[in-house]
Amino acid sequence: MPFAGLGLHVILAVLCAIHAIRTRQPLYWLFILFAFPLLGSLVYFFGVYLPNSRLERGAMKAVSAAAKVLDPKREVREARAAFDDAPTAQNQMRLAAALLDVGEADEAARQYEACLHGPFASDPDIRLGAGRAFVDCLRYAEALGHLEPLRSERPEFRPEAVSLLIARSLAGTSRNTEARAEFESAVARFGTYEAKAELAIWAYAVGDTAMADGLSAELDKIAARWNSLSRELNDPVAKRLAAARSLAAKSA
Secondary structure, three states, X not given: OHHHHHHHXXXXXXXXXXXXXXXXXXXXXXXXXXXXXXXXXXXHHHHHHHHHOHHHHHHHHHHHHHHHHHOOOHHHHHHHHHHHHOOOHHHHHHHHHHHHHXXXXXXXXXXXXXXXXXXXXXXXXXXXXXXXXXXXXXXXXXXXXXXXXXXHHOOOOOHHHHHHXXXXXXXXXXXXXXXXXXXXXXXXHHOOHHHHHHHHHHHHHHOOHHHHHHHHHHHHHHHHOOOHHHHHHHHHHHHHHHHHHHHHHHHO
C-alpha cells in the first residue's frame, strides 16, 4: 500500500509538471513538484492550476452574476463616486456604460453626449455606446448621426453591432425599406442569433408574421442547444424577441 501511495503522489506531480511546462510556468515549479511530490502538487493545484481553470472562471462569473442580481446598481454607484472624485473622461465613460447596462438610457445618453464633446469625441467605443444609448431611449435620428459616420470612418469596428443599431434606428425613423435591407444584410453577413432575432423583432413590429414566425422557430431550435454562457450573452435580445412575439399574438 505505501508503494501505491507513493506512486499516486508521483503521478500527481507528473500531471502538474506537464501543466506547468505547457503553460510556461517558472521552472522552479518542477523542482518543487518532484522534491515534495504531495505537498508541491497541492500547492501547485491551488496556487496555479485552479485560479486559471474553467472551474474558477465559471465560479467567478457565477459570483459576478449573483452580485448583479443582489445589487444591480453597485457598478453605477461606484462609477458615479469615481467620477465625482475625479471627473475625467475615462470615469465619465465608465459611468455612461454602467448606466446603459442597468437600463438608464436617458442619463447614459447625456453622459455619452458630454464625452463626445471632449478629447475622446472620435473614440469608436464612445460613439457606439452613444448610439446604443440613443436607440434605447428612442432618439433614433441622433443615433444615426453617430452610427453612420462611425461605420463610414471605421468599417472594421464592431460591424455587426453597428449594423444592427443602424437597422433599428432606420426602423425607428420609419425608413422600413432601408431597415429591412440592413437587417437582412446583417443576417446574411453574420448569421448570428442576435441578427436573426433583431430581424424577427422588426418583422413582428411591421406585421410580417410569416417571416417572424419562421425566424422564431429557427431561433427556438438554436436556443435549445445553448449552454449557460450562450444563454446569458443572448438574454437581452431573447427577452425582446419573446416580448415582440407575445405582443403579436395578442394583436392577432
